[in-house]
Amino acid sequence: MPLHLIKLCVGCDSIQDLEAWVLERRRMPGGSPGEHIHTTRMMPKRCEALLDGGSLYWVIKGQLACRQRLLDVRPFTDADGIGRCRLVLEPAVVPVRPRPYRPFQGWRYLEPDDAPPDLGDEAADVGVLPETMRRELVALGLL
Secondary structure (H helix, E strand, C coil), X not given: CCCEEEEECCCCCCHHHHHHHHHHHHHCCCCCCCCEEEEECCCCCCHHHHCCCCEEEEEECCEEEEXXXXXXXXXXXXXXXXXXXXXXXXXXXXXXXXXXXXXXXXXXXXXHHHCCCECCCHHHHHHCXXXXXXXXXXXXXXX
């Protein structure tokens, strides 16, 4: 059964911001069209379960909003000799049923039973809503 990670998406105000950031990073020199790299300080201990179909779920502005499938976890040492980790993600950003989530530092594990479902066909309808309206609908329990 896959295990997931959850992480704050610092600097993004919406799913569209994250998608634009992923696209920009892939266009940079050395960027890969088939993967998106996110660097984090700590190495997950449960890599095998994460790579068995797990995803990185993003918290955007206090709401669990979307996910990217994890393709690989690559440890490395930076120029200062500090151990770090590259989370290799599928570039596609998949909206999930939003729900509130408190701020935290680093990342957390997310058990499969606690992971919100993908929006699927609903994503197109929800995607056209202004971000502030979508957040208000979630806060009211209508979305």
